[in-house]
Amino acid sequence: MMETDYELSVRRRYEKLTRTLIRRGLSITTMESCTSGQIASLITDTEGASAILKGAYITYSNEAKIMAGVSADTIEKYGVYSVETAQAMAAACKKAFRADIGIGVTGTMGNMDPANPEGIPGEIFFAVAADDGISCKRMELSPQPTRLRYKLVAADAVAGEVERRLAEGEAAADIWKEG
16 A cells, blocks of 8 residues: 555654654553554654553443543543543543553544444544643544545644644743743
């Protein structure tokens, strides 16, 4: 299978992100549903990632999310495709693996999920948890040609949010160094 220019750009972005995490000594973990481990895979494509990736969950089913630490009440109250569930996923994996950063991703990739019919095709939620709090985003993905492309678009957005959070943290650290 030939890589597209977009796939190569996402892979390069994750290589840079992983090297940044290694350089800064920050650990990361994921709990992925609709991306099925794509984010963890992209992180581990860079040599040395074992120093920072503490572990990862692929929680494709509601039951798997609950077994990995997401409250059944959260899923029941807000739905599996929600800001609250993505936040709970990020917090649960961060806690379970004692990582500096936890990522949670849930949603549908352009099709209906028979187990969760309330989902809107192409709607995803992702959260990034760190010691300074949890940020969460909602995205509507346009139709993509392949399942891989859906996963790459979601992973690209997640990388952007992690980069943004790292930049904010670096700026805050620089303020303390100057003071």
